[in-house]
Amino acid sequence: MIVDFCSYNIRGLHNKISFAKDFLSHNKFGIAALLETHVKKEDAAFYSSIVAPKYKWLFNYDYHNNGRIWVGWDDTIWHVTLIDASAQQITCEVKHVDGGSSCLLSIIYASNDGVLRRHLWTKLTNLHQRYNSSADMPPWCLMGDFNIFLNSFETNGLMPRRQGYIFEFRTCINDLGLVDLRYHGAVFTWWDGNISAPVLRKLDRVLVNDTWLRTFDLSLANFLPRGLSDHNPATVYLGIVRDTIHKPFQLFKHLMDNEQFLSTVQQAWEDPVIGDKWFIVTTKLKRVKLALKNLNTSGGNLHANVLSARNALLNFQGLLPMAPSHAQRTEEGKLSNDLRRALLLEEKFLKQKSRVRWLNLGDGNNKFFYNSCKGRWNANKILNIYDEDGNNFTGHKNIASVAVSYFKN
Known part of the structure; x- marks a missing residue:
């Protein structure tokens, strides 16, 4: 949803x-x-x-x-x-x-x-x-x-x-x-x-x-x-069904800088695969992609602690009755303090990291390149398309279908 x-x-x-x-x-x-x-x-x-x-x-x-x-x-x-x-x-x-x-x-x-x-x-x-x-x-x-x-x-x-x-x-x-x-x-x-x-x-x-x-x-x-x-x-x-567009896997430099990057790729690639050469290559590439996705979403221990503390608090609050008991309120306060402590540790780490990296990244052209890419995406996106009979179609799947049909003919 x-x-x-x-x-x-x-x-x-x-x-x-x-x-x-x-x-x-x-x-x-x-x-x-x-x-x-x-x-x-x-x-x-x-x-x-x-x-x-x-x-x-x-x-x-x-x-x-x-x-x-x-x-x-x-x-x-x-x-x-x-x-x-x-x-x-x-x-x-x-x-x-x-x-x-x-x-x-x-x-x-x-x-x-x-x-x-x-x-x-x-x-x-x-x-x-x-x-x-x-x-x-x-x-x-x-x-x-x-x-x-x-x-x-x-x-x-x-x-x-x-x-x-x-x-x-x-x-x-x-x-x-x-x-x-x-x-x-x-x-x-x-x-x-x-x-x-x-x-x-x-x-x-x-x-x-x-x-x-x-x-x-x-x-x-x-x-x-x-x-x-x-x-x-x-x-x-709103209850409106919209197309879900799955973006292709992309490998960014920040992931390549991860100290576990090479060992993750090596471990995924060296797992044995039986079959013809093309099957072996494509299977290994899929395994590497999956391993790198898992590495990218691991988030580090500090962030994982924040997510765990937040989920524990929200799940507990979601199960509270309309008039919670004193013990339930006390437990909620404990879980709230756990989340605050996890957030504080994460914020200290991020502030320290931002100060160290500021000279390298803060004065660069990141914003310029981001805005350039965003402008190109906004200018090139197709929100609707007309077929040869003049019918108007919207939505990712419908637009793709009309385009494919046109070039097939």
């Missing part, structure tokens, strides 16, 4: 850089939003380039001095156009590069002040009226931290004294014709960090309109384990 969108209230980024980078790299979201990063405006470009170097980014620092919302996307997958931004939301028009999918996407980080949240409800209402007045409302998805819940069963604690704020939220989404997208995962998406008597609430959600439900009828939301935050990440799968 390809997860298309994600929003994550990460609750501070400075001490979670490696965790955030690993989270985004592991899941490969097309569009991802980070909320409550606590990063100053002058540092946003630097930190965003570390956690997701392939993303393009939008921030809302012009509307809030803390830049509470970051929206990043892979521009080889999605075209993103900013429609509106404020202190509590960023709304974009997103289109898949193959032209097959488009929608409005609003990333929400509502204020924890009920009075200030009224500005958000007004902004969303104005956006709805703006589109409804000109044409049919496009598919619309709103996801993020709304800082308020809708129903009594969405908390394990007492209802707030001022339930009027809940009524205002419910009125807004009813007026906009929004409903919760069907979802898997946690019901309560936030906890207050209290191990003895935790308060749990559903503050994060994914809302969609009826046009969305008609357009993406197989779409699904999923709330992933919290990780090092007190919020669960919200993800959206």
Whole structure:
């Protein structure tokens, strides 16, 4: 399953850089939003380039001095156009590069002040009226931290004294014709960090309109384990089947510099093979390729420790009941500390390595060559093709079939 969108209230980024980078790299979201990063405006470009170097980014620092919302996307997958931004939301028009999918996407980080949240409800209402007045409302998805819940069963604690704020939220989404997208995962998406008597609430959600439900009828939301935050990440799968293109194996210099490179190749090549000479050569080449793939994905002990600690924490959190016991909270805290220690060791290694290699790599032309290759790929890619009868085809397999058919004839 390809997860298309994600929003994550990460609750501070400075001490979670490696965790955030690993989270985004592991899941490969097309569009991802980070909320409550606590990063100053002058540092946003630097930190965003570390956690997701392939993303393009939008921030809302012009509307809030803390830049509470970051929206990043892979521009080889999605075209993103900013429609509106404020202190509590960023709304974009997103289109898949193959032209097959488009929608409005609003990333929400509502204020924890009920009075200030009224500005958000007004902004969303104005956006709805703006589109409804000109044409049919496009598919619309709103996801993020709304800082308020809708129903009594969405908390394990007492209802707030001022339930009027809940009524205002419910009125807004009813007026906009929004409903919760069907979802898997946690019901309560936030906890207050209290191990003895935790308060749990559903503050994060994914809302969609009826046009969305008609357009993406197989779409699904999923709330992933919290990780090092007190919020669960919200993800959206559009339910659209797209071609998976397998790239050919490539041998890069960094792998050749690995001290185990020669011994790995030698061991794979020297294993005996019985058959004719061509079969022997091709079989040995396949074995070498497989061995080098395994070497490339081994990642080193420090990174493996990070992955192991992260998986242990996320798997444990995924099995937690809605109201965990004191012992379960204590164990979760231990696993969180294990992950923090593994990340700290990895960060120390990477910082030391970057200082040693900076004179050799930092002042080179790597960025120039990367941008040149990216520009060529963007200029040469084929997103659609017409056959001899004028029929338009999209998708990797369809385009390949039309091209092969043309040259055969």
